[in-house]
Amino acid sequence: MNSLSLAARLTGSQIFLTMIVKILSSSPNFAGVSYNTEKIDKDKGELMLAENFGPLQGLDRLRPEDYRNYLQLLAAQNKRVKNPQFHAAISAKGQTYDKYALTEIAVKWLTEMGYGRQPYLIVYHRDTKNNHVHAVSVRVGRDGKKINSGFEKIRAVQNLNKVMEMDETYKASRDIHKALGFQFSTQAQFMMVLESMGYVVKESAGQLQIIKYGKKLQEIPLAELQEQISRYHKDADRQKQLKAIFEKYRQVYRTDLSADVKPLPGGLTGKPDGYSSPFSEFLKAKLGIALLFHSKDGKPPYGYSVIDHREKTVWKGNEIMPLKTLLESKGTGEFIQAENEPEAFTVKQLSVEENDYYAALLKASLNNYPDFNQGLRHQGLILADDDGTAVLVDNKTQFAIPVSDLLTETELADFQGQYESPDPGEYYIPPVSISADIDDEAINGRNRRRKKKARTNSR
Numbered sequence: 135m136n137s138l139s140l141a142a143r144l145t146g147s148q149i150f151l152t153m154i155v156k157i158l159s160s161s162p163n164f165a166g167v168s169y170n171t172e173k174i175d176k177d178k179g180e181l182m183l184a185e186n187f188g189p190l191q192g193l194d195r196l197r198p199e200d201y202r203n204y205l206q207l208l209a210a211q212n213k214r215v216k217n218p219q220f221h222a223a224i225s226a227k228g229q230t231y232d233k234y235a236l237t238e239i240a241v242k243w244l245t246e247m248g249y250g251r252q253p254y255l256i257v258y259h260r261d262t263k264n265n266h267v268h269a270v271s272v273r274v275g276r277d278g279k280k281i282n283s284g285f286e287k288i289r290a291v292q293n294l295n296k297v298m299e300m301d302e303t304y305k306a307s308r309d310i311h312k313a314l315g316f317q318f319s320t321q322a323q324f325m326m327v328l329e330s331m332g333y334v335v336k337e338s339a340g341q342l343q344i345i346k347y348g349k350k351l352q353e354i355p356l357a358e359l360q361e362q363i364s365r366y367h368k369d370a371d372r373q374k375q376l377k378a379i380f381e382k383y384r385q386v387y388r389t390d391l392s393a394d395v396k397p398l399p400g401g402l403t404g405k406p407d408g409y410s411s412p413f414s415e416f417l418k419a420k421l422g423i424a425l426l427f428h429s430k431d432g433k434p435p436y437g438y439s440v441i442d443h444r445e446k447t448v449w450k451g452n453e454i455m456p457l458k459t460l461l462e463s464k465g466t467g468e469f470i471q472a473e474n475e476p477e478a479f480t481v482k483q484l485s486v487e488e489n490d491y492y493a494a495l496l497k498a499s500l501n502n503y504p505d506f507n508q509g510l511r512h513q514g515l516i517l518a519d520d521d522g523t524a525v526l527v528d529n530k531t532q533f534a535i536p537v538s539d540l541l542t543e544t545e546l547a548d549f550q551g552q553y554e555s556p557d558p559g560e561y562y563i564p565p566v567s568i569s570a571d572i573d574d575e576a577i578n579g580r581n582r583r584r585k586k587k588a589r590t591n592s593r
Contacts, residue, residue: 154225155243155294157287158268160217164202166270170257171198178261179268182237186253204253205271211278218273220249220281222290225266233258236267239297244269246293248281291502295512306344306351309333315488316446319366321359323448326426326439372445373453379421380455387413389463391427391435409435412469413460419469422531425451443531493540496526500549 158166173179187204190196209218224240231239240256254271273281298304313327325335325342334345342359344352391409409427417423422443427435438451438460451457499509510517516527518534525534538546 153294153298155290156223157290158221158223161219162217164205164219166219166221167198167202167255170255170268170270173257173259178259180233180258182233182258182267183256186251201255208272208276209274212274212280215274215280220271220273223266223268225264227264229265231265233265236265240267240269242297243294246296247289302346303351306346310344310352310354316448317366318448319363321363324359327441327448330426330441369447372447376454383416384413384460384463385465387416387465387467387469389413389461389465412467413463413465416469446531489539492526492535496540
């Protein structure tokens with residue numbers, strides 16, 4: 135099992151396409167109630183929730199017609215609504231979400247759609263390979279006004295995306311997927327990647343518990359993590375590249391460390407919450423290389439680690455440059471990150487699994503959002519131009535993948551037809567090369583490549 139397959143098992147193979155919402159047909163007589171209760175009668179469904187049905191909530195053994203009559207009673211307040219049934223289905227890919235998680239998602243989604251205070255039924259269906267729930271409600275509110283149905287199908291997708299982003303467990307799954315994409319030689323290094331994302335990671339009963347907001351959000355089997363660690367292979371070429379980068383820029387920027395201290399109430403200051411320098415700030419902002427300094431009890435750091443977001447690898451600091459040598463800086467320069475200044479990116483040849491992953495993200499941005507740019511922002515992506523070639527840039531890793539590698543010929547033609555009018559203010563084309571005197575391969579690796587193709591753009 136490779137790193138991506140472990141991530142897929144934990145989070146779903148195409149994480150942004152694991153959830154689909156569909157608005158089903160309306161009806162004047164609430165046929166959706168009968169359809170779903172028949173599923174229950176045939177043991178192909180389960181009533182998960184019946185909400186806001188007033189006095190019916192206190193009764194036992196309710197019949198389908200009881201729910202239907204209640205919904206029709208509300209619908210009768212507005213005769214202009216000819217088909218008052220609201221019926222929708224939310225489906226997960228395979229078994230990625232169980233009936234309870236789907237029900238919780240459906241409740242949040244109904245609230246975003248304007249049906250949170252309406253009477254509704256949520257029924258789980260178990261008769262297909264994809265777990266899914268149906269929701270049935272009424273389009274007329276208790277005040278007799280029609281629930282907003284403008285751009286309903288578009289808003290359905292928008293609101294599902296909003297709900298899924300709010301779901302803490304889902305976000306944790308996304309972050310675990312990213313962390314598992316790194317190369318690391320120890321369990322501590324993997325934990326470090328997740329901790330840099332704001333998670334607390336603890337080992338318990340053969341599992342790594344992923345904790346945030348005081349709650350356990352996910353678990354990772356240690357045995358499978360160790361299997362991935364056993365396949366770690368040190369990239370000697372990249373190690374040399376990093377050594378060259380460190381040597382060059384420690385001659386330019388100051389490397390002496392200052393403590394990052396969080397302010398406390400009353401003008402007080404807390405204990406150091408990490409260390410940084412102009413050198414480390416430059417590496418992180420411009421080259422995607424993060425330095426994490428290790429210390430105890432507020433004492434100066436005794437060591438450090440390197441998280442190389444470009445090549446998705448975690449290094450022990452001494453493998454690149456001893457801390458003592460690093461701090462013997464000759465550089466005097468300060469680094470000031472310009473506001474909203476974009477970072478450089480690296481065009482990279484990806485594995486088949488990684489290519490499929492980014493293709494899924496691009497297609498989700500194209501098809502699951504009313505606006506393509508909104509989709510890109512939600513996915514943490516940028517569409518940029520690399521010497522005339524449209525590339526998809528991952529904000530987190532700064533990997534750039536040619537769009538032509540992610541779409542079929544038919545999809546690419548449609549893409550180019552929609553986004554062929556460049557707007558210079560729409561996106562910034564960041565620099566690819568970071569040095570004039572270190573060759574391109576030494577900086578970006580042998581996988582960097584360019585293709586000469588017609589320019590497309592982000593509109």
